[in-house]
Amino acid sequence: MRNSFTKIALFIITGVIISACNAIKRVPDGKNLLTKNTIIVNEKAVNNEDAFNQLYQKPNGKLLGYRLRLNLYNLANLNPDSTFQAKFDQNPGRYERMSKILSAKQVDRLGQSFLYSGINDFFKNTGEPPVIIDTTKINKSMLRLKSYYFNEGFFDVETDYAIDSTGVKKAKVDYKITTGSPYLIDSVRTTIYTPVLDSLLKTTRRQSFLVPGQQYKTTDFEEEKNRITTYFRNHGAYNFQSNYITFDIDTIDKGKKIDINLIISNYTYQDGDSTQTHPFKLYKISDVQVYTDYSPAYAKAAIKDSTNYNGVTLYSYEKLKYRPRAITDAIFINKGDYFADNNTILTSRYLNNLKIFNYPSIQYEVDKRDPTQHSLIAKIYLTPRKKFSFGTSLDFTHSNIQDFGIGMSLSQTIRNVFNGAETLQISARGNIGASKDFANPKNVFFNANEFGVDLSLNFPRILFPVKTEKIIPKSMIPSTSLSGGFSKQNNIGLDKENFTSTFTYNWTPKRNQTARLDLFNAQYVRNLNPDNYFNVYTSSYESLNDIAQFYNTDPANVDTDGNLIINSGTTNFTNEVLSNQTALSPNDKDYQTVESIEERRIRLSENDFILATNFTFTKTTKRNLQDNNFYVIKAKIESAGTLLSLFSKAANLKKNDNGNYEIFNLEYSEYIKTEFDYIKHWDFSRENVVAIRSFFGIAIPFGNADYIPFSRSYYSGGSNDNRAWQPYALGPGSTNAKNDFNEANMKIALSGEYRFKVLGDFKGAIFVDAGNIWNIADNVIDSEARFDNLKDLKEIAVGTGYGFRYDLSFFVIRLDLGFKLYNPANESGKRWFKDFNLGKSVLNFGINYPF
Template identity: 55%
Template sequence: MKKISAKISLIILIILFFYACDSVKRVPEGKNLLAKSEIIVDGKKIKNEDVTELISQKPNTRFLNLPLSLYLYNWAKPNHDSLFTEKFIKDTIRFKRNSKFFSSKQVYRLGESFWYSGIHNFLKNTGEAPVILDELKTQKSATKLKVYYFNEGYFNVNTTTTTDTIGTKKAATTYVVTLGKPYVIDSINKKISSPVIDSLYRRTEQLSIIKSGVQYKSDHFEEERNRLTNSFRNNGVYNFQQNYINFDIDTINTGNKANVNLLISDYSFRDGDSLVKTPFKVYKISEVNIYTDNPSSKNKVKIADSIVYNNYNLYSVDKLKYRPKAITNAIFISKGDTYADFKNNLTSRSLNNFKVFTYPSIQYELDPNDSLANSLIANIYLSSRKKYSFGASFDALHSNIQDFGLAGNASFSIRNIFNGAETLEIAARGNIGSSQDLANPDNTFFNISEYGADLRLNFPRVFFPLKTDRIIRKEMIPSTQISLGFAKQENIGLDKENFTGALTYNWTPKRYNAVRFDLFNIQYIKNINVSNYFNVYRSSYQALNDIAQNYEVDSSFLNDDGNLTIPFGTDGFLNEILLNDPGINPTPSDFNTIRSINERKNRLTENNLIIASSYSFSKTTKTSLLDNNFYVFRIKGESAGNLLSLIADASDQPTGPNGNTTFFDIEFSQYLKGEFEYIKHFDLRNNMVFATRTFFGIAIPYGNSNSIPFSRSYFGGGSNDNRAWRPYGLGPGRSGARNDFNEANMKILLNAELRFKMFGKLRGALFVDAGNIWNVLDNVEDEDFIFKGVDSLKDIAVGSGFGIRYDFGFVVARFDFGFKTYNPAYEVGKRWFREYNFSNSVFNVGINYPF
């Protein structure tokens, strides 16, 4: 009976599925669903997105060859509001019965609930309405195709359309395009009226995009028009516009050749009822006025304060709030210079870098004192932001550390604090949480906490005692940041105190290049609760406790269950083994394991003092958010401990417990670190992008260190790394992630991801991640952890999987499923696809794309 019921239920579900998946379910009678659309150009089917996007009507989006977006839309009830009203409101008996359990108001609100309304709105918004064939749009599409190929140089192009019925209420449209022979540019003649324009044109004529012997393309003429306009306006021709450039194309009886006549007319303007034409001329800047309070005109507002500084006139309606030098250093428009558009852009970018003004306004007017009318007055209007601003936020949290937490942030900003457009930012943050995993003798709900404060002082220039103008020019939009920070954790891990400080310089050598130089970056990490180590790093405790069960251990080290107590028992057992207690004679294997556990414990519990300098450079070819064909290149070099080493040697500082030199009784870190990253995106068109990333990083300890601080190490796994492993769950090498938090000082990472549109706002991805971390040139001795050259590349872990993303417009929610494809933790021959199943997969949640 149960089997029969199950079969009946399955049949009903199948019938309901096919009913909902009827693609013509919402197609009106007498209309057809556009199920297929093809473009045939000279006998070949075209899938080029530049061409297919010209079609006004395209079939519903298909995924796995199914119109899933259409199915989603069809599942929604088109008139759910009226159905609810008919069922619950107009049915007076049902309405009265429901009103006994709910109020009348609640019954009405039931129609706005997710089940009766929200789910149908979601299906409609996520899905796609059926595309109904429209002959008028078909003809418009054919015209667009003809115009497109005409602009590509096929002046004899012909387009036709056919529409065929391919099923019940379904139709297919085919566009047939016959191109003919393309036209090629032959002669190029110029007729330029103004001598100034003619002279400027000849300077860059060799850069012209219009060249003889090249196929005619309309886009090339628009690009050439833009090139010439930019060239003229950047060389002093202030009043030049694109409409003064015209191209006369002669194709009559030329044998598929196009003769081009470039026509650039004189400047024209209206004087009363007459249209006057005059040759263009080059303009000079005769005066630069800077209004720091943004009046619409200096004649309409009473100026209370003014000053002349380096040929700049500064005006203010109140007492001038800014030091003149601070403002004028950001201005690239100078008295006596030739007018240039690019100087306006540089000035705007530089003033925006101040962060104390809204977007500046730059306006020009003819100098009335110049009888030749060759001079311009530049008026720069600045609008100050509020001097003081306050911000605050409050969040509820859940993480693997705390079951429930409350976090708050508050920030206070003071702009123009020293009258040089500097900005001071003070921020405080706090977090209290509840964790059942921690000891809680007082049985308090909020048993963990973290708080901190940060101070940042920003200068819109290079803040340095020596002049740096020749090295870092003001055109590079430099800035300086001085930062200080403090944070403290209680009942979290080892309860760290973290002090930070940095002096950082940023500048842009070119438009899409960026440089960051940390003259010094100080970090002091102090572990308050070292005795909690084996409570935090449970895998180390388990390994140590398992070994202790094999030997006669001092009973005071054990609890009632015979396990090592923390910290007395664990520390006592370590000391007995490592100090060669004659009562215990461990095997060489156990001794090496215990020594490794102790080394890791010492490294993770030691206080770290890091004073580093670093230089990083990045370059990108991405010009907009919609650009899907670009690359990003980053390199970084970091050096730590050299300055402290010189000071310690000169002042004869004592050594610490590990035998290393100290500074203020703290053993400082010394290392060299380098990183390389290259990201490349390929636009495959049709809403498909292939993205790749390559990363290599290495940190080498030397001098006063034989290992890298935990905060400067590398880890593998996670939503932005190798997604088949959890964070800190990969490596090092072929070790199989023996520790709770696995890290090392060398990392290789390769990612490849194919991104595509599924339907609506849903996006999909297929990815392969490869990489691992290793120890190299440090104090780790375990062979499984160490990188030994090319032979160790066989320990690169490979993960693969798929992802689903939902595009909210301002942010992308990302869900990735990673599967361990090649796991180097297993013996050779058993590494491929051993855990390739959902039970061993890793589910990652992220915001935006991983690279």
């Protein structure tokens, strides 16, 4: 009853505050606040975003239906200086009294303080003035609407408007458009003054944007100009520009049809005081020259070294420091080919991707040695970066392992290591962090740390015994990377050492696609302090200790308080249970709990060796950082241990007592894993964005393993996942996250988010998250944690909430408050809305958007 009364009171108070904000406070008499625009086309209201963008006046923005910025502006005192001075004009003695307490100068400055001036400036700057209906702007809007529909093919469009009152000093504007029927293209012919261009165009006429029978649209003419220009410039027409293309449109006595004459003029250039006109030429490349160490200081210097390789001449002002192939592999401008913009762009991209030069300069000049003047010399100027560069970075981090962390890294980059444009990077990193989830007997703030050393060597080509050009051509900008690393961390209490090594191929099949093949990805994880397991995974210890209170028979296993001793007592009691030395039998639930605890302890505390091969493909339509209308698809497949098993069988190696092969006295992991990730954003203008994400991942152990290593398993919950749960606190299945750091080998995640602008760079979001993790085809015996059939999909958890973001341009600070809508850990029939309250909400802090 008390909660209901509080909610009702809060609702009433909020309503009073909102009602007290007078939206028309600053609307002059005889004027109206614009509340809505309506565009009515042929007597039917439309919701065409492009049409609405033609309007000069739009209503004040709303946040969930409330004009927040308008009301903030109305709170401001527009003349705070006059108001401050009026206080003393009305009460002259007040100024004298205040001057005795403060100085006269301080009293005068008080009018510029935040209390009088600053807060009003804040309301004015963050708020939004009322949009007052202006007939002059309405008329301008109608002209723009008329032009918009004219460009859509409606040449006889008529416009009008009406202003309708919606309340005191409030009104809406109805824009009334009568388009008539559209004009259609009847015929398209061409007048091309350069015969060679006429022949070129005939080969690509089927791709034309101007097709008889389709509706006239101005954008189609621009698209056609761009298409023709691009095609010509990729087939030798070096001097061609889009301004040489014009259109003659005839509508006389044609009814609602038009005839189009596409005109392409001859090449025009200035020769002294006269203008010359000649047919266009198609140029071929007669020579490719690369200046490998260019700088302005060398502009007039003599060339000291040169060589010719694969039709490319390499020049150097000093001794040539590069293997010729390292440079020529990046050149797509070939001697004897026609000039092509695409080859210029591809060459520039590839050279820039080498990361040993500043952005290249590519220039063309007519070859005067050719008497026909149909040849070009391509000159490529490369400015090398410094061979050695040193870098440092300081980062403040937040992750699912650390609530707060400070990281620092040092790196040394060495370019052109073997004179083949290779790049070597050596880096060292360190991190200290704080986490409330770790075992922290000394109660120190920074209770987690990590340091590591990494080495990476990159080759701008595919390193393989046989040629791969036919499979992965150099136009895909391939590269090979070898890396290795070592790190030591005290992050989850077992003091891990991590050794990694990879051999990776990268390439870009198309402009917005990337492919990565890890030919081998090796990882060795060594737990330095496995005896600390039950100090970290306290939930497991508490469950085991509760059972020991009833079934332990060995006094040496417990301390003076009767609790199991870590590690000797927990180990002995577990062995006694599983060897049937207690009153528990395998059919007892407590026996199965002990068995499950021991299975998980072994899995999470023993050392892991993983030798995997994986392939990842990513495709995105995102054009830049400001693009909010795109999708991303990412797919990955990984196989681990298969090659080791084939080798072990071929070498006839013996299996251990568990029936598994060992490498370096360690059972290696064997599994197949696949993941699929899809992200889609829709931009509804004015910074209103809807974003969704779906993820599915599964890892199946087989052969030499019956479980997935912790480093390759999945978790659920956290700032980038289901935000109504803490990291590792959801699942598996309906188990109510009874363990610490809950993980499993299958995951489903679905998220949707509506993002909107609140004030300036301060933005908000409403979100819904769904998903869970399960164990499947591994050695977990708990039925509540396993995925056995499609009925287990009812264990998908659902959370919702709202969040706030502050955009700092280079990154976004994010706070999300999540509420549990559907909790599969509750008993059936009590899963919906039972945990939907503030007391069980979860506040997540994150950097940048979750997806």
